Ligand SMILES: [Fe+2]
């Protein structure tokens with residue numbers, strides 16, 4: 001059984017408190033989703049938890065993109081494209097949720113969502129964390 005509950009750790013910090021707060025909320029929403037899957041809630045309820053993640057991700061990505069403009073972040077466009085891809089993948093997972101008949105499908109989806117969002121923080125958001133530290137943060 002994959003570990004579905006996880007906690008924030010310093011390794012995930014981008015060094016920008018308001019962004020870290022958003023990412024911590026992501027994690028708690030992902031944990032809520034996975035808890036709803038593991039405790040076999042009704043699929044309509046599980047879907048609501050998934051929708052909460054999608055809504056939150058949309059808002060968070062938009063906020064990051066505003067910050068990129070403020071910082072004149074050189075890879076703003078590339079990062080925004082990746083955000084669009086992540087949202088598309090979340091949407092695909094949501095569409096596939098409807099015919100799910102087996103518990104294992106839900107668990108797979110939960111693991112996929114967790115990986116998608118955590119990987120995004122660790123691989124992509126960390127790139128602007130470096131830029132922010134070196135080029136934006138007042139010395
Ligand atoms: Fe982020």
Ligand SMILES: [Fe+2]
Nearest residue numbers: 064120124125
């Ligand atoms: Fe991002």
